[in-house]
Amino acid sequence: MTLNDRFMTELPISEPERQYFYIARAREYVREESNRLGRPMSATITTFGCPFV
DSSP states (O other), rough: HHHHHHHHHHHOSSSSHHHHHHHHHHHHHHHHHHHHTSSSSOOOOOOOTTTTT
């Protein structure tokens, strides 16, 4: 069984639990990548353009 198969079998049915499941998976992924890189991961967002959008 691959990781993707295991991921699909653990997927919750109801919506709030499904969202929490994806959030937990994202946190797990970021933690693993941070450990692999040896540094904390970060994101920079720059917005520009019309401030009313």
